[in-house]
């Protein structure tokens with residue numbers, strides 16, 4: 183359980199407790215949000231990207247962690263309704279100063295994002311995961327990680343994505359098995 187010791191911690195935890203069990207827009211389960219949080223805090227990541235905001239559940243966990251490390255998150259959503267709810271949620275949780283929520287097609291925006299990047303969470307269209315990875319990997323710093331959701335599910339593009347990341351020479355990929363949907367974590371080796 184993350185410690186509660188600052189005003190931000192109290193506000194985010196109150197928000198998450200109030201919304202527990204109410205996330206209905208393809209949002210990650212709490213256990214996966216917690217894993218993302220722990221990964222960011224443990225590594226001190228500060229320059230994060232999320233592909234697929236939906237209404238913001240995972241972004242709240244990522245943003246909370248970045249609130250602790252002093253980082254920032256850029257998160258991208260194509261659906262205006264979900265994007266609008268996410269923006270409201272970020273303000274309610276007290277994380278709007280940490281999260282830059284973009285309404286855009288990630289196919290167009292991701293290749294334009296500037297580095298350096300140290301953390302990515304990919305959770306949008308699975309058949310585009312390999313393209314997102316190839317666009318961002320050169321901008322990820324050594325020690326940084328590209329994570330992807332639903333890799334244990336038999337969806338189009340997942341097998342190709344996993345084969346691809348496992349073939350990258352400067353990458354080490356593990357699968358977090360606490361995640362029922364499967365969370366891959368691909369980190370760039372230090373030179």
Ligand SMILES: C[S@@+](CC[C@H](N)C(=O)[O-])C[C@H]1O[C@@H](n2cnc3c(N)ncnc32)[C@H](O)[C@@H]1O
Pocket residue numbers: 207208209210233234235236237238239240241258259260261264286287288289305306307
């Ligand atoms: C599984 S949901 C994301 C859940 C979110 N990470 C959470 O835990 O709250 C996937 C989202 O990706 C969005 N999406 C799909 N294709 C996209 C694209 N090309 N660009 C941006 N967003 C996209 C969908 O509209 C959907 O809201």
